[in-house]
Amino acid sequence: MLDWQIITHYFPFLVKGAIITLEISVISLVLGLVAGLAAALCILSTNPLLHWPARFYVWIIRSTPLLVQLFIIYFGLPQFGIGLSPFWSGVLALALNTGAYNAETIRGGILAVPKGQREASRSLGMSKALTMRRIILPQALRLIIPPLGNNFVILIKDTSLVSTITLVELTLTAQRLIGSTYKPFEMYLMAAVLYAILTTGASLLLRQVERRTTWGHV
Amino acid sequence: MIRLHNLRKSFGNNEVLKGINLEVDPSEVLVLIGPSGSGKSTLLRCINNLESPTGGEVTVDGEWVNRTDLKPRAFQKHINRVRTHMGMVFQHFNLFPHKTVLENILEAPTQVLHRNQEEITAEALELLDKVGLAEKKDSYPVQLSGGQQQRVAIARALAMRPSVMLFDEVTSALDPELVGEVLLVMESLAAEGMTMIVVTHEMGFAERVANRVVFMSEGQIVEEGVPKEIFSNPREERTKQFLADVLK
Numbered sequence: 001m002l003d004w005q006i007i008t009h010y011f012p013f014l015v016k017g018a019i020i021t022l023e024i025s026v027i028s029l030v031l032g033l034v035a036g037l038a039a040a041l042c043i044l045s046t047n048p049l050l051h052w053p054a055r056f057y058v059w060i061i062r063s064t065p066l067l068v069q070l071f072i073i074y075f076g077l078p079q080f081g082i083g084l085s086p087f088w089s090g091v092l093a094l095a096l097n098t099g100a101y102n103a104e105t106i107r108g109g110i111l112a113v114p115k116g117q118r119e120a121s122r123s124l125g126m127s128k129a130l131t132m133r134r135i136i137l138p139q140a141l142r143l144i145i146p147p148l149g150n151n152f153v154i155l156i157k158d159t160s161l162v163s164t165i166t167l168v169e170l171t172l173t174a175q176r177l178i179g180s181t182y183k184p185f186e187m188y189l190m191a192a193v194l195y196a197i198l199t200t201g202a203s204l205l206l207r208q209v210e211r212r213t214t215w216g217h218v
Numbered sequence: 219m220i221r222l223h224n225l226r227k228s229f230g231n232n233e234v235l236k237g238i239n240l241e242v243d244p245s246e247v248l249v250l251i252g253p254s255g256s257g258k259s260t261l262l263r264c265i266n267n268l269e270s271p272t273g274g275e276v277t278v279d280g281e282w283v284n285r286t287d288l289k290p291r292a293f294q295k296h297i298n299r300v301r302t303h304m305g306m307v308f309q310h311f312n313l314f315p316h317k318t319v320l321e322n323i324l325e326a327p328t329q330v331l332h333r334n335q336e337e338i339t340a341e342a343l344e345l346l347d348k349v350g351l352a353e354k355k356d357s358y359p360v361q362l363s364g365g366q367q368q369r370v371a372i373a374r375a376l377a378m379r380p381s382v383m384l385f386d387e388v389t390s391a392l393d394p395e396l397v398g399e400v401l402l403v404m405e406s407l408a409a410e411g412m413t414m415i416v417v418t419h420e421m422g423f424a425e426r427v428a429n430r431v432v433f434m435s436e437g438q439i440v441e442e443g444v445p446k447e448i449f450s451n452p453r454e455e456r457t458k459q460f461l462a463d464v465l466k
Contacts, residue, residue, distance in 0.1 A: 119268055120312035120371075124326035124378060125302035127294065134329060138316045215316045216358025 006183050011190060017173030018194040024090050024169060025156045025198065031095035032155065036102025041132070043107055054103070061100035067161055069093050074165040090162035098155045105151060109144035110136055142213040149206040153199045160195075170194055219244045219279060219413055220265065220382060226273035227260055234260045236437040237274065242382075245411040249424040249445075252434035253460055258417045261434070262384050265415070266304045267297050279303060279381060302330060305375030309387040311367040313359040319346065319370050320355040323377045331378070338377070345373040349403050365396030369403055382413040389420060421464060425449055433457045 042054035061069065074089040084092065113136050121131040163172035174191040178184045220242040227235040234257045242248050250258040263269040265276055267283055276283040283300055285293060314322050323342040327333045346352045349369035351362075359367055368388055375383060385404065389397045401423050408414055408427050418424060424431050425445045432442040433454070441454045452458045 114310075114312075116308060116310050116312040117314065120306075120308060120314070121326075122298075123266055123268060123301060123304070123306040124375070125298050125330045126326060127298050130329055134325065135314055139314075142316070213316070216360045 002189075003183060003186055006181060006186050007190060010177055010181070010187070013177060014170065014173055014187070014190045014194060017168060017170040017191075018198065020087075020168065021156070021159050021170040021195075022198060024087065024094065024159050024162060024167070025202075027091050028094035028098060028159070029152060029155060031091065032098035032102055032151075035095060035099030036106050039099060039103035040106035040110060043103065044110060057096075058100045058103050061097055062104075066093065066097050066158055067164065069097060070161055070165060086162065086165045086167035089165060090159070090167050094155060094158060094162070097158070098151055101151050101154075102148065105144050105147045106140065108147075109140035112143050113139045138213075142210070142215075145206055145210045145213070149203055152202045152206065156199050156202060157195060219246075220415070221277040222261070222265075222274065223277070224274040225261070225264060225271055225276065227257075227264055227269060228272045234437050235264065235271070238437075238439060240432065240439065242413065242415060244381075244413055246429045247408045247412075247414045247416065247427055249428035249431050250415065250417045250434060251419070251421070251424060251431060251460070252440075253463075255436075256434040257437040258434050259386050262306075262386050262415060262417050265384060266301050266306055268306075298330070302326075302378055303381050304384060305372075305378060305380035305382070306384045307368070307371050307375055307386065307388045309390050311359070311364070311371045311391075313367055313371055313374070315359050318356050318358055319351065319362070322359070322370060323374045326374070327377050342373070342377055345376055346370075348406075349373045350399070363396060364392045365399045368392065368396075368400045372400075372403055372407070376407075382415065383407065385414065385416040385418070387417050387419070389418065419464065421449070421461075433460065435460070 039054045039057055042050040043058070045051050070089065070093040073084065073093050074086065077084065117135055117139065118131055121135045122128075126134070159169060160171040162169055163175065166172070168176070170191050174187040178187045181187070220240075222238050222240040225235055225238040225240075226233070238261060250261065252258050260269055264271045265278065265283070267276075271284050278300065281300060283297070285296055288296055314325065317325065320339070320342060323345065324335070324338060327338045327342075328335060343352060343355065346355055349372060351366055351369055351373070354362060354366065354370075359370070362370065371388075388404075389400050392400065397420070401420060404414070404416070404423070405427050416423075416428070428445050430442060431445050431448040433440050433448060433452075433456075435456050441448065441452060441457045448457065449461065452461060
């Protein structure tokens with residue numbers, strides 16, 4: 001049987017952990033979007049000095065585990081005099097990681113916009129940059145929202161890895177409370193519920209954005 | 219006004235334009251006809267550099283379009299400016315689906331020419347009225363028929379006040395009953411004295427509206443002349459064959 005007393009008593013502590021998880025998620029998400037957009041545009045660029053570093057970034061991130069990336073940043077960088085707090089190590093690792101996946105998602109969306117759109121814009125005298133900003137990206141947005149939502153949900157869940165570098169977010173809060181209460185089922189269940197609330201909230205938010213991009217479609 | 223001198227274009231080893239020489243006068247309506255793959259569309263797209271010629275010169279309003287003396291960045295600036303004087307209408311309309319009809323028309327005049335919003339809005343509404351779509355200004359492209367979309371595309375190009383309009387098979391993607399409304403708009407544009415280069419398979423339109431018809435085949439101009447001459451008394455064998463094929 002579930003120990004409801006334990007649940008009601010400790011739930012507020014877990015909510016506190018969830019708030020840290022939310023913070024780290026939102027900051028990583030925003031930075032990851034910026035990184036992803038920048039990397040996508042660089043990969044699509046014909047300039048090799050932009051193209052190849054961006055390709056390398058996406059390749060190295062996607063071909064190594066997030067946990068190892070996190071350890072390199074948190075445990076490895078201090079060797080070179082770069083010591084980041086657990087929070088910012090987590091943000092950096094997660095942003096770089098989700099950024100690489102976002103880059104591929106965004107690049108795919110940009111390429112999926114029909115080439116006639118680019119031609120029409122350029123024929124009107126619009127520059128490449130103006131065409132990208134005003135015509136291509138808004139249309140790509142519509143295509144990339146669903147896969148981007150996927151990346152967001154994965155990001156939120158991946159924040160649990162940050163518990164391994166002593167950041168007391170949702171998962172580590174649960175673990176610590178288990179140490180004193182010996183109630184692993186209740187604690188992890190509450191953590192799971194709170195993760196589900198965060199990821200569902202993100203999905204619902206994105207659906208609102210998607211609704212604004214119907215442009216006359218029913 | 220438009221001058222093509224020894225214009226060449228290759229895609230890889232495939233030479234699509236094999237040295238085209240052509241001049242178009244102000245207010246002239248030039249219609250390009252020919253079998254598919256003859257290079258008509260490529261020729262049109264070379265004029266505003268949507269395709270960059272492999273050789274030769276394109277001159278519009280006395281200005282060298284495909285300048286080879288500029289570094290890439292300077293060329294981009296140059297070509298963006300030159301393109302503002304040339305309107306183009308495409309086979310598949312290419313309206314911006316995320317913008318309303320009015321926004322489609324306002325986009326380039328406000329973003330590229332930085333023209334006064336109020337002034338250009340009044341002008342855009344006038345243009346919409348002219349193509350018979352004033353009441354559709356707040357619709358999105360997806361809510362319009364193909365013919366309506368194409369008329370908006372014409373209005374969008376005209377809003378830049380171009381000195382020449384390029385039409386690339388603009389009725390080819392339309393249902394037959396919608397072709398007429400688009401041709402009508404083009405006809406009235408021609409009557410107003412717009413310089414137009416029209417790639418089309420509408421021989422009736424060519425006969426009625428063109429000042430000159432150019433027949434192309436395999437990347438070369440085979441024959442050109444006034445419509446009557448070309449349609450009723452073609453000199454070249456390839457022209458005769460083509461006309462027999464399309465008019466039967």
